[in-house]
Amino acid sequence: MEKVAGAGQYQLSHLELLEAASVHIMREVVAEFEHPVLLFSGGKDSLVMLRLAEKAFWPARFPFPVMHVDTGHNFPEVLEYRDHRVAELGARLEVASVQASIDAGRVVEEPGPNPSRNRLQTRTLLDAIAEHRFDAVIGGGRRDEERARAKERVYSFRDEFGQWDPKNQRPELWGLYNGRHRSGEHIRVFPLSDWTELDVWQYIAQESLEVPTIYFAHRREVFRSDGMLLAVGPYSVPPEEEEPFEATVRYRTVGDMSCTGAVESNAATLEEIIAEIAASRITERGATRADDKASEAAMEDRKREGYF
């Protein structure tokens, strides 16, 4: 092929390349599926996805609803952000409630103090997918987060039970995504597969996106639990031997109050967060997620069952 003189002027930055690929994925989903939905937790990855959805379908509104799988153990600041952002975009919000699943007897709360609802939400998610007949579920998972995720496709096929079969994934080549499926099966779609945590924050800064306040350093009453700092709250009550104390902290991930740890930090602006992450020697999940510490293959096992 002949070379073009001055090809260097046709350059995209890494964020532009990642954005162009993600927008392409979202458009493919809308073109080829009947009932797509975008999972929105209010966390940094899902709020980046909302901006990508805005860009993909501008000047029209993005043509799918957003869904929050609500464990009932949320940070109030995040729920506030969720409602405010959804209203601002004029999007339709579906809330799938883990509490409702418990009340209906679909799942049983784990015994013991500060029960985690992390695993329970898989049932709630799968029930909601079946109820709404969603055939494409767009999630914010990234391959740099975790080893099992590093192996997952952008279009991740789920059988009629919502299960992921990591040893039998469809080959995925070029940008040719295969969303073909039978009724009752669905595809999980991960437009942020190739983004890293740092990319996400750089993009948030580039786009001047508003984020939930708990990502910034603030004073909070916390206690130590299994090497992490947990917020004192209704779903995370410190055991008697642990003395709660006040500290300046922020959150690197947004999950349940019962199992998401805070990190000690003074980062109060996006620039300071980016600097902190660039220098961090610990992954975001390693720093803050009790759910992943359960076992070495915790994420793979949960994903097999139909988790995000």
Added chain:
Amino acid sequence: MELLRFATAGSVDDGKSTLIGRLLLDSKAIFEDQLEAIERTSRKRGDEYTDLALLTDGLRAEREQGITIDVAYRYFATPMRKFIIADTPGHPQYTRNMVTGNSTADLTLVLVDARKGIVEQTRRHAFLASLLRVPHLLLCVNKMDLVGYDEEVFDSIREEFKAFATRLEVADLSFIPISALQGDNVVQRSLNMPWYDGQSLLHHLEHVYIASDRNLIDPRLPVQWVVRPTASTIPDFRGYAGRVAGGVFRAGDEIMVLPSGLTSTIASVDTYDGPAEEAFPPMSVIVRLHDDLDISRGDMLCRPHNRPTVGQDIDAMMCWMTDRPLEQGQVLALKHTTRWVRAQVRDVHYRLDVNTLHRDEAAEDLRLNQVGRVSLRVTQPLFYDSYRRNRATGSFVVAPEDTNVTSGAGMILGMD
């Protein structure tokens, strides 16, 4: 900052995991908790050393069996570039994974053990990289420390590989002598090999020129989605959204729409962030035209004097990726750019031995992990270029209509 995607292939024996581990460690992309986790696993398994392969072998079965079964993606960055590694297993039974990893790569890194020289696996990796038309091929001769950093060993491997590569089509071929374990020529130039006057591996990855690898000659925009807002504030907006697959589009350009053959001019190239002066690969944009034409998903915008081939008879190299063989007469769903069509297999011309490049003309089918040349007839015309000319408009995938599983990857042959 630029982004470079590169694919690696090989087994633990080649030192591939050690090399990737070192690149990640030295660029601080391995985190303490990840290192602790793999140290724990290594101890539990009774390994004598911390097995860096555990970083990429993410699945339970992989860790238990100490093998890599699928493509793993890893990310690291230097102040110069961001890197995405597609780390693929090297066995012949994982040819499909290698093909997958190479399909989007800018560069393929092939590792050779200096003590063993060019082996079957080396030739297979290099062939697959050239089949997938990865623009840059880098041969790293590893374990130079175990051959006394001997220049002659490196030279003889280089010459042997060069001779083999004349049978392939490789646009850019480079060679670096390294020791992944000792760190020679990985990040810093090695003092142990003063006879080597090239750059270190990381320097090569940071500087290899990739901007002209895209096709900026042939304007191609497969229409993905027609944007027609219903809001009363923008009543007449009608735009064609898509990812530029080739060439450059500007406002004022005369364009042709396929398959209709109708022409118009571009009114504007739009994005959420405002009008774009030019659209080029791989941008995702919205194009508006001066005329109201009937255009839908699967159509293609090109230039009246630079059009892709329009046709229903496709001649392609195909890599087969599933247990049920590809056979003459079989009907498959086929995705090319933004269209799904049906395809019938007309002929299997030959099967190519990925190790020897021997053509078996008597072959009548392609089985799992085999590569061969096939003819297909499709139900509706495709708008395509040869894969050699354009990876985006020259590639397709097929899936049987009963299983829906992606079963073959095709690279269209043709005149350039």
